[in-house]
Every structure is written in structure tokens, then in C-alpha cells.
Amino acid sequence: MSFVLPGLNALLAFTQGHPAIRVAILDGPADLAHPAFAGASLQYIETQPVDLSGTAARHGTHVASLIFGQPEGPVPGVAPRCTGFLIPIFHQAIDGSLIPCSQLDLARAIRVAIDAGANLISISGGQFGPATSADRYLLDALKDCEDGNVLVVAAAGNEGCECANVPAAIPSVLAVGALSAKGEPMALSNWDPGYCHHGIIAPGESIPGAVPGPDVAEKSGTSFANALVAGVAALLLSLQLQRSGKTDARVVRKALIESASICDPGNALSKRCLAGILNVDGALQKILIESSAEHFPVTSRSQELNPTAVRAASQSDQPSAQGEISMQELEISTAEAVPSESFPPAVIPQCAADTQVIPAGCGCGGSASAAPRLVYVLGQVAYDFGTEARRDSLLQAGLSQPQDGSAVVSFVTEHPEFAPAFIWIVVQDATPIYAIQPVGAYATIGYERLRESLHSQIAEGVDVVSIPGYVAGSVMLFNGQSVPIIAPEIRGMYHWSKAALVQAVTAEVTHDSGALQARQAHIGNFLDRVYYELRNLGSAPHERAINFAATNAHQIDKVFENAIVSSLTLDRIEYERSPLCRPRSDCWDIKLSFFNPSRRFEQAKQVYRFTVDVSDVIPVTVGKVRHWEVYQ
Known part of the structure; x- marks a missing residue:
């Protein structure tokens, strides 16, 4: 056959x-x-x-x-x-x-x-x-x-x-x-x-x-x-x-x-x-x-x-x-195959003029690469137990309310040796993205950072954490979902609220209150777009560059100051691989374009570009912010 x-x-x-x-x-x-x-x-x-x-x-x-x-x-x-x-x-x-x-x-x-x-x-x-x-x-x-x-x-x-x-x-x-x-x-x-x-x-x-x-x-x-x-x-x-x-x-x-x-x-x-x-x-x-x-x-x-x-x-x-x-x-069960020797003449079905190609939704699964991969992810810290046995063992150790984040924070604060018993995770919109497992000589500090982030989310309104690190295997959560594990780079683990970050990067502004509020609104808009419109897994090089730009808002503070003076509004956030880069580096250009909504066809667009090198586990900006005008 x-x-x-x-x-x-x-x-x-x-x-x-x-x-x-x-x-x-x-x-x-x-x-x-x-x-x-x-x-x-x-x-x-x-x-x-x-x-x-x-x-x-x-x-x-x-x-x-x-x-x-x-x-x-x-x-x-x-x-x-x-x-x-x-x-x-x-x-x-x-x-x-x-x-x-x-x-x-x-x-x-x-x-x-x-x-x-x-x-x-x-x-x-x-x-x-x-x-x-x-x-x-x-x-x-x-x-x-x-x-x-x-x-x-x-x-x-x-x-x-x-x-x-x-x-x-x-x-x-x-x-x-x-x-x-x-x-x-x-x-x-x-x-x-x-x-x-x-x-x-x-x-x-x-x-x-x-x-x-x-x-x-x-x-x-x-x-x-x-x-x-x-x-x-x-x-x-x-x-x-x-x-x-x-x-x-x-x-x-x-x-x-x-x-x-x-x-x-x-x-x-x-x-x-x-x-x-x-x-x-x-x-x-x-x-x-x-x-x-x-x-x-x-x-x-x-x-x-x-x-x-x-x-x-x-x-x-x-x-x-x-x-x-x-x-x-x-x-199918069959005794012998039917050879497909030839196909009959055929005519392509005529697509209706108003037929649209509609992206339909669904998905499949994946697995982690055998070689460690760099990640720089933004999200929120949460926790999981993995199995009923693990949850019950923590209950027997004195954890009173396993579903209460405040109770978990108090338990881990009093018993830090139990921190590794939890599966610490990063979530975006309540969806688990990664598990976080500190390793090495400073793992204790890593778990302390995770506990502090969870506490700050609950008590202080912190809404973003940054976790850089390497993908190192995977783990199954309580609901049966398998997520990759990040071995975090502790020196890049931070947590903050958007409001506090905006206030920090505009702290030296001496303008009137109206100018200050406008600048804060523009920077807040930029951060929101990174956090939500450009939400990503932080695994691709350009994703790591974009996420780092959000954590390094001080780099673009002057950009927004100049834009506000010209009555400009943020239009696009774009990225592309940088044509010039240092040896053994992986550089990406982040471009912010601004326009004047009331003079869209009269005033030139302003484009600002800065370069991020993502070759290391913690990205770094390279060179100065560049600026030019684009006439439509």
C-alpha cells in the first residue's frame, strides 16, 4: 500500500x-x-x-x-x-x-x-x-x-x-x-x-x-x-x-x-x-x-x-x-490505503466581496526550551499551593487562612523558612504567567522581596512588580496549569505603584500645578499603555526592552516635558532592532511618537528614540535620547 x-x-x-x-x-x-x-x-x-x-x-x-x-x-x-x-x-x-x-x-x-x-x-x-x-x-x-x-x-x-x-x-x-x-x-x-x-x-x-x-x-x-x-x-x-x-x-x-x-x-x-x-x-x-x-x-x-x-x-x-x-x-481502521493518484479539475470558490478574514480565538500548548531563556516580566505577585497535600501541610504548620493574602504574609513573616513551600507566581489580569523560584546564596533575599511585594500590593496599593531572570523548568499549579519557572535576578526585582512612580519622576518639576498635572497625566498614559495595551510575556527581546522602558521612566521624563511644551500627545510606542549596537549586545530602539490633536495636519510629529540593550538579564539604556520631526 x-x-x-x-x-x-x-x-x-x-x-x-x-x-x-x-x-x-x-x-x-x-x-x-x-x-x-x-x-x-x-x-x-x-x-x-x-x-x-x-x-x-x-x-x-x-x-x-x-x-x-x-x-x-x-x-x-x-x-x-x-x-x-x-x-x-x-x-x-x-x-x-x-x-x-x-x-x-x-x-x-x-x-x-x-x-x-x-x-x-x-x-x-x-x-x-x-x-x-x-x-x-x-x-x-x-x-x-x-x-x-x-x-x-x-x-x-x-x-x-x-x-x-x-x-x-x-x-x-x-x-x-x-x-x-x-x-x-x-x-x-x-x-x-x-x-x-x-x-x-x-x-x-x-x-x-x-x-x-x-x-x-x-x-x-x-x-x-x-x-x-x-x-x-x-x-x-x-x-x-x-x-x-x-x-x-x-x-x-x-x-x-x-x-x-x-x-x-x-x-x-x-x-x-x-x-x-x-x-x-x-x-x-x-x-x-x-x-x-x-x-x-x-x-x-x-x-x-x-x-x-x-x-x-x-x-x-x-x-x-x-x-x-x-x-x-x-x-480510522482500514485494511488498505486508497492512493490519491490525481485530483479532478477544480475551480476556486468565489469569496463574497464583503467576506472578512476574522481572527478566531483558541490555543494550544507549549514547553520551555532546554536552554535557559532571559525574561523581564511585569505583573503582580501571587501564590499557589500546587497540590492539596502541600496546602494541608501548611495548614498544619499554622497557616490559618490559605486564601487570604494578608494571612500568608503574616505567616511567612513569622516563619520565613516556609516561604519556599509556596509556589510564588507572577500574574497578569489574574492569569498566572510564571512561577518565581529564587535560587543560590541569596535565595532568602529573593523570597523576602516576594513577601514584601505581596504585602505592598495588599496594604499600600502597589500595582506592578518587575521580575528579571532565567527560565528554569516548569511547575504545575493547583488548577492543573503548567507555567515556566523563573530563577530571578534579585537586583532587578522591584515593586511600585503607577501613581508613586509618576510622582517620583516629576518631583523636580517647578512649573505651575497645571503643567505638573499635565506632565503626570502624559507619563501615566505611557505607563498604562505599556502595562495593558502592550501587555506581554517579557520573553522576546523587544518585550524585555519595552518593559524595561516602563521601569526606567526617569529616562523619558524629559521627553514628556518637551512634548507638553509643544502641546503634543503620545501617539505610538514602537520598537525595532537597532542597526547599531555594541559587540555581543542585543539592542532595540524604542520610539515614542507624539502629535498635536488640534493641529494634526499642520504641526509635525515629534519622534523620540532611545536604545535598550537586552543582552544581559537586566536591560540597560545605551546612549542619549534622539529626537527628530516627521511631516505628514
Whole structure:
């Protein structure tokens, strides 16, 4: 039994993948001991133990083999010579069920992939839900992929409805639906109207792939169609690199969408075709033309992905409930595979003129990188117990009211030796972001700082803490959520109230009270925008630079003084990597632009820029504040 993908042989004649093209697979863990991966450049970016016994591993191994299976093995993959990163986002619970994942965890996993240098991220999963459920953290991570030339390919979902799954529904993502062996959209494949603009369908029925152990099995669903498209995209990126020395993810995404074979408009299922059916030949031609290469004729010969006998899977995974992450697959039992030798002529469904691409919300999960990562996060301090046993042990030690922060502060003040028994956490809008675990010779001081911050939040109105440090593993909270642990750099741990900070940076102002109030209002507005509008995880370099700018408000005090004199209001807070930087540094320019609301078209914008070096655990400003005018 074998499976064929039309046009793949022609593309493989140009490249089997370039080792410099790095593909991150956000899925379940994969069995790297499987014969399909012998010789593959594939590694985990993961710190937690890998469990290969359950559903998550079956799914992850299958998906990984479709991309990285070696040509001489039992499951030849689409892009065998590319480099692969495994970032498990699906994990197995003790009872065998899948542990639910959050949008926050998916955002973390995407960040890990970006930090690892991924050119392409494959996400064979998602969450069914409305557009309004898209989380800011996830949208920010996907925006960084778009800005950073990283292509994200995600499964459209298996609900079988005119509905969306995130991250596939986000406009910058290449969404992938599933095609049946008959050349028609599978009944389980979602067809949200937004997908019409940024999605294609690919073979997704009875796709053979590796499963843990030495076996091969067939599975069906948008997960496996997604893996095939991700593999093709990796080859196209490799071809770009080989011919021009650089990659352009947007060009590859555009080539795949615009070359898609159109579906027969007379077919009742045509609206489920999204932008069309994967056309490897057409995408190849577009990349060759785009790279100004000689136009080589290509054939429609098919690449055999599995020439060996296949043991079909016999167990079906249960779909997840709304609000939990779902792997986009449907395992089926079948005696033999149905080869997809060819596809019928087709016509792209005409998108209605008023159809809008709406980002729909949901998420998946992630894991911490094996290498420590720098973090500079803003939020508030809280605490957790992790387990009922830990909470009960603290009750027996004398903690009277475990849910009362004041009682916890009093208990830890009287018994500082018990401070490490709590899981100290940083929260944003009541959402746990990180756990804080001081280490080293000065860990006692770190716990004292955490206790002081919690006390100040309760008694003095402190509303912000800054925690710089390194990511060092993860811990599970009482509610079952897993969060990364920060080993904090104590010299950068501070807490303050916005009002006190504003007052401090304007303490030397000798203007009249009206000018003072105006200046305080402007600085308060800046801080609010950093704290809320630009709320972030503090893990990406530019996020650390922005967060440090908020804690170093004295640096920009004169900026606001000058702006107020000119009757200007803060317009934008922007960032970009600095073109000039000291050796072995990582510098980012933070730009503040101001305008006059009453003279928007008459008075020039004022732009102020200062540079932050984030190469160390505690950022530092570099040089002077620069200023120029922009005329609209």
C-alpha cells in the first residue's frame, strides 16, 4: 500500500530540503527511535520527560514522520533533509487522557520556536471557538512570526462545520483543510469563510505515517494534511535559499495559495475547498519565477510516501471539549490505503466581496526550551499551593487562612523558612504567567522581596512588580496549569505603584500645578499603555526592552516635558532592532511618537528614540535620547 502526492517528485528533484531550513513541530512528542527517523536531523526543545505511551505520542510521531521521514525508511517524508525541532504541546495525563492546553501555552511554544531560529512552524491542532476568544499573547506571537519571516501552517479543524479554529483562522497563518481520497473536501474538514483567503486543502484521508515503536499506521484528518503542506512549504523555502541565499515566507505562502487548483463550482462541496487544492507543481513554478530562475518544465509524477505495508490504527481519539485543545485528527481502521493518484479539475470558490478574514480565538500548548531563556516580566505577585497535600501541610504548620493574602504574609513573616513551600507566581489580569523560584546564596533575599511585594500590593496599593531572570523548568499549579519557572535576578526585582512612580519622576518639576498635572497625566498614559495595551510575556527581546522602558521612566521624563511644551500627545510606542549596537549586545530602539490633536495636519510629529540593550538579564539604556520631526 502506498500514498502519492502529485508533483512532489518534481520538487524533490530540485531539493530534498536544506539543513539551514528549520521546521518547528508543535504537536505531541515523537518516538525518535522509530526507523523512519534514522538519519534525520530532528531534536527536542523540551525539558519535561517524554511519554510515548499514549495518544499524544501517536499523533506527534505520525505528524513528524510525514515531514522528516527519511527516503530509505518505512515512511519517506516530504522534507527529509531539513532540520526539525520538536516542541511538544500535547501531553498525556496519568489516566491516559490529554492534558488541556491554553492559548498562553501555545504562544509560549511559538516563542520557543522563534528563539530557536525556526523558519516554519507547523501546528496540527487548535481550538474551536469564536473570533473574540483569540488571546492577545497568541496574536502577539503570531504577529512576531509575520514580522520575523517565519511561516506558520496550522490545521483548519475537524468539526466539519462552517466554523473557525485558531490559530488557523488568524489571517497571517496558512490554514490547511483535508481532502478525501476521492479528491473532494472531507466531511470533517472545517470551511470557515475566512479560510477562503488564506487556506488550502491537501490530502488528509488514510495518510500512512509512523507510530511509536517500529510500526506504521493510517490516520485521517486536517492534522496530516497540515503536515504535508508544511513539508512542501519547507521544500519551497529550501529552494529559495539554494537559489537566492535567502528566504521569504510571505512569497512561499502566497505561492501555495495562488497556485491552488480550483474546485468545480458545480460541486455542492466547492465552498469547502477554501482557496483551492494543494498544487505542488504550480507552487514550484511560482517560486522559480519569483527567484528569477530559468523556467523549467515540471511533471506531475507523484512521490510515494509509504511503499511498505501499513498496520492501520484501531483506536480513535476522543474530540476535546470546547475550551480545550484538540489534535486535528480522526484515526480510522482500514485494511488498505486508497492512493490519491490525481485530483479532478477544480475551480476556486468565489469569496463574497464583503467576506472578512476574522481572527478566531483558541490555543494550544507549549514547553520551555532546554536552554535557559532571559525574561523581564511585569505583573503582580501571587501564590499557589500546587497540590492539596502541600496546602494541608501548611495548614498544619499554622497557616490559618490559605486564601487570604494578608494571612500568608503574616505567616511567612513569622516563619520565613516556609516561604519556599509556596509556589510564588507572577500574574497578569489574574492569569498566572510564571512561577518565581529564587535560587543560590541569596535565595532568602529573593523570597523576602516576594513577601514584601505581596504585602505592598495588599496594604499600600502597589500595582506592578518587575521580575528579571532565567527560565528554569516548569511547575504545575493547583488548577492543573503548567507555567515556566523563573530563577530571578534579585537586583532587578522591584515593586511600585503607577501613581508613586509618576510622582517620583516629576518631583523636580517647578512649573505651575497645571503643567505638573499635565506632565503626570502624559507619563501615566505611557505607563498604562505599556502595562495593558502592550501587555506581554517579557520573553522576546523587544518585550524585555519595552518593559524595561516602563521601569526606567526617569529616562523619558524629559521627553514628556518637551512634548507638553509643544502641546503634543503620545501617539505610538514602537520598537525595532537597532542597526547599531555594541559587540555581543542585543539592542532595540524604542520610539515614542507624539502629535498635536488640534493641529494634526499642520504641526509635525515629534519622534523620540532611545536604545535598550537586552543582552544581559537586566536591560540597560545605551546612549542619549534622539529626537527628530516627521511631516505628514
